[in-house]
Amino acid sequence: MKLFSLFRRRQQSTEPASEPTREREHLEPGLARTRSRLGQGLRALFGKRAIDEELLEELEEQLLVADVGVGATQRIVDTLRREAKRARSPAEVRDILRGTLIDLLQPREEHGSEASGDGPWVMLVVGVNGSGKTTTIGKLAHKLRGEGYSVLLAAGDTFRAAAVEQLQEWGERTGVPVVAQGPGADSAAVIHDALAAARARGIDVVLADTAGRLHNQSNLMAELTKVRRVIARFDPTAPHETLLVVDGGSGQNALAQARQFGEAVQVTGLALTKLDGTARGGVAFAIVEETGLPIRFVGVGERPEDLRPFDATAFVDSLLGESVDEDGTAPGS
Numbered sequence: 573m574k575l576f577s578l579f580r581r582r583q584q585s586t587e588p589a590s591e592p593t594r595e596r597e598h599l600e601p602g603l604a605r606t607r608s609r610l611g612q613g614l615r616a617l618f619g620k621r622a623i624d625e626e627l628l629e630e631l632e633e634q635l636l637v638a639d640v641g642v643g644a645t646q647r648i649v650d651t652l653r654r655e656a657k658r659a660r661s662p663a664e665v666r667d668i669l670r671g672t673l674i675d676l677l678q679p680r681e682e683h684g685s686e687a688s689g690d691g692p693w694v695m696l697v698v699g700v701n702g703s704g705k706t707t708t709i710g711k712l713a714h715k716l717r718g719e720g721y722s723v724l725l726a727a728g729d730t731f732r733a734a735a736v737e738q739l740q741e742w743g744e745r746t747g748v749p750v751v752a753q754g755p756g757a758d759s760a761a762v763i764h765d766a767l768a769a770a771r772a773r774g775i776d777v778v779l780a781d782t783a784g785r786l787h788n789q790s791n792l793m794a795e796l797t798k799v800r801r802v803i804a805r806f807d808p809t810a811p812h813e814t815l816l817v818v819d820g821g822s823g824q825n826a827l828a829q830a831r832q833f834g835e836a837v838q839v840t841g842l843a844l845t846k847l848d849g850t851a852r853g854g855v856a857f858a859i860v861e862e863t864g865l866p867i868r869f870v871g872v873g874e875r876p877e878d879l880r881p882f883d884a885t886a887f888v889d890s891l892l893g894e895s896v897d898e899d900g901t902a903p904g905s
Contacts, residue, residue, distance in 0.1 A: 595883055599890035602872020606853030607891050609638045614669075614892065623656040623665065638851065639823045641858025648672050670888055676857050677867070677884035692724070692770040692778045694803060694810040696763075698796060698833055699817035701784035704845035704871060706735050708817050709779045710742030711871075711879040716777055717746055724773070726766030726780040727752035728759040728799065739781055759783060759795065760802040767806045780811070793836040800837050815868060817843045818859070821850030830863045843879075845871035856887070 600607075614634070628649050635645040651672045652665070659665045695712075699705040706729065713723045725743055729735035733755045743750035751766035763780045770778045780803075782796060803810045816839045818826045826844075833839050842865050847853045856867060867882040 595886035602848035603890045605851040609851040638854035640854035644857040644861035673888040691807040695813040696811040703817045703819045705817040711876045713748045714746045714876040721776040723748045724770045724775045725750045726763045729783045730757045731783040760799045820844045820847040823852045841868040843869040848872045
């Protein structure tokens with residue numbers, strides 16, 4: 573089973589043709605702060621001024637302030653410097669910017685690897701304390717149950733009793749079984765027991781929680797490496813996804829997290845959470861540009877349905893949505 577491919581395919585087959593517009597409607601409120609921060613530079617860009625070096629410098633500053641990152645910002649500005657010369661209207665400039673932003677993210681819309689024939693599809697979820705890791709697992713369980721998958725949760729965060737309780741609450745809320753042991757139990761053993769239980773019960777998906785840790789805590793990062801080895805011994809193809817959950821408000825620190833976790837456990841995808849509470853959502857472009865990791869999900873609110881499968885076009889359109897009117901001019905111009 574290839575979970576993300578199946579998820580996309582089911583979504584495409586059951587949603588109406590207006591799904592891109594509906595997805596943008598879901599995202600726009602949650603990205604309002606980031607859109608506002610970028611707004612000044614974008615309004616200047618889409619206004620009646622000519623595309624000159626002064627304007628490009630202003631845009632560059634706005635992108636950097638929004639945590640778009642040096643590499644991604646340079647690519648955006650270079651593309652506009654090259655392509656905007658052929659634009660005949662502010663609307664055409666907007667289209668060039670839109671296409672550039674989508675191109676930065678879209679090639680990373682990859683899907684997880686396949687599970688073996690007799691085992692569950694396994695997602696190992698990692699991240700620093702406070703990133704929203706356990707909540708993300710609960711929301712994923714809710715989403716997958718709604719798509720018809722059977723799900724089991726592994727309470728691998730054994731260092732924080734509240735994390736086990738939180739996961740068990742999500743299990744009760746979503747009707748999903750949870751495999752847990754007492755505080756201080758070996759995390760790898762808990763996850764192994766969960767995998768064995770899932771195989772015995774014919775469960776489709778296992779979502780494995782892990783202890784939150786700082787990316788520079790080498791001893792705890794080594795434990796994650798052990799967890800991954802144990803999972804691989806159970807099923808050589810697993811984990812099929814190692815999801816790093818990153819607080820969208822952490823800005824450029826998210827890059828350090830992605831690098832360090834990637835070295836320890838071979839991260840294969842990202843979930844950017846809490847984007848509704850930050851103006852720094854531009855970090856999505858920085859992470860993708862500098863690490864090459866694909867974004868799987870974005871979190872834009874507290875409700876389970878506010879964890880959205882990442883769609884590059886909807887994400888970019890949500891950021892640009894209020895920047896210009898339909899005629900391509902800046903609001904109020």
